[in-house]
Amino acid sequence: MTSSRRDLMRVAGGAGLMAAAAGVAPAQAQAGPKSIFPVSVTTIPIVGSTDVFPVRRIYCIGRNYAAHSREMGSDPTREPPFFFQKPTDAIQNVKIGEVADHPYPSLTKNYHYEVELVAALKSGGRNIPIETALEHVYGYAVGLDMTRRDLQRAMGDEKKPWEIGKSFDMSAPLGPIHPVDKVGHFTKGAITLTVNGQVKQKADLSFMLWSVAEQISKLSEAFELKAGDIIYSGTPENVGPVVKGDVLVCSIEKLPDMSVKIV
Numbered sequence: 001m002t003s004s005r006r007d008l009m010r011v012a013g014g015a016g017l018m019a020a021a022a023g024v025a026p027a028q029a030q031a032g033p034k035s036i037f038p039v040s041v042t043t044i045p046i047v048g049s050t051d052v053f054p055v056r057r058i059y060c061i062g063r064n065y066a067a068h069s070r071e072m073g074s075d076p077t078r079e080p081p082f083f084f085q086k087p088t089d090a091i092q093n094v095k096i097g098e099v100a101d102h103p104y105p106s107l108t109k110n111y112h113y114e115v116e117l118v119a120a121l122k123s124g125g126r127n128i129p130i131e132t133a134l135e136h137v138y139g140y141a142v143g144l145d146m147t148r149r150d151l152q153r154a155m156g157d158e159k160k161p162w163e164i165g166k167s168f169d170m171s172a173p174l175g176p177i178h179p180v181d182k183v184g185h186f187t188k189g190a191i192t193l194t195v196n197g198q199v200k201q202k203a204d205l206s207f208m209l210w211s212v213a214e215q216i217s218k219l220s221e222a223f224e225l226k227a228g229d230i231i232y233s234g235t236p237e238n239v240g241p242v243v244k245g246d247v248l249v250c251s252i253e254k255l256p257d258m259s260v261k262i263v
């Protein structure tokens with residue numbers, strides 16, 4: 001064995017140890033080329049299980065409640081649904097009963113909350129009919145679609161992509177997933193967000209312009225959906241800014257609250 005071959009093997013062994021120490025599963029049980037470093041898979045805890053939900057993609061629907069659509073300057077009666085994505089590793093897992101520290105991000109002076117119901121898919125497909133769409137849902141969670149509103153608006157004004165306003169690190173705080181076989185589906189029920197105990201957002205899931213089933217159907221016309229995809233189903237009206245020190249409590253009827261503190 002040459003010394004360079006030995007060095008390579010030592011590096012590979014070191015990477016494996018680092019992965020094990022970080023709790024990251026090495027993603028290379030199969031034969032063939034080895035990854036040169038480990039990249040962690042984003043997962044979400046599942047309530048009542050030691051197993052976790054691996055995340056493939058994060059889809060988000062825009063302007064899915066009429067009153068929020070109006071406050072964003074749109075006409076909710078004419079607009080077809082539209083979607084954007086966040087990177088998978090934007091998820092910040094928040095435990096039940098915890099108030100998780102959420103960092104105020106860089107570049108913004110107008111950082112907004114958006115409380116949302118999140119659907120997690122166990123299967124997918126293309127051109128999924130509305131009638132069977134909910135069969136693909138594994139469970140639901142309470143989520144925040146955190147938004148650098150000033151950057152989102154500025155990019156929109158310039159007809160540029162929204163990413164910097166929506167798709168940044170830690171922009172997707174999320175509670176654990178509640179399986180459908182325990183909690184059922186969510187077509188109605190209160191959705192609420194408080195800041196420092198004051199109610200800021202308060203609406204009903206039945207006010208969605210496009211239901212979760214319709215969102216899955218519409219999304220699957222544009223993308224092949226797969227197990228591991230999660231969908232942020234939109235926020236009601238009265239989005240607004242936070243400052244460091246604020247405590248946000250997100251509530252959806254029948255699910256435990258999800259809380260973060262802006263730090």
Ligand code: MN
Pocket residue numbers: 060061062114116145232234235
């Ligand atoms: Mn949103």
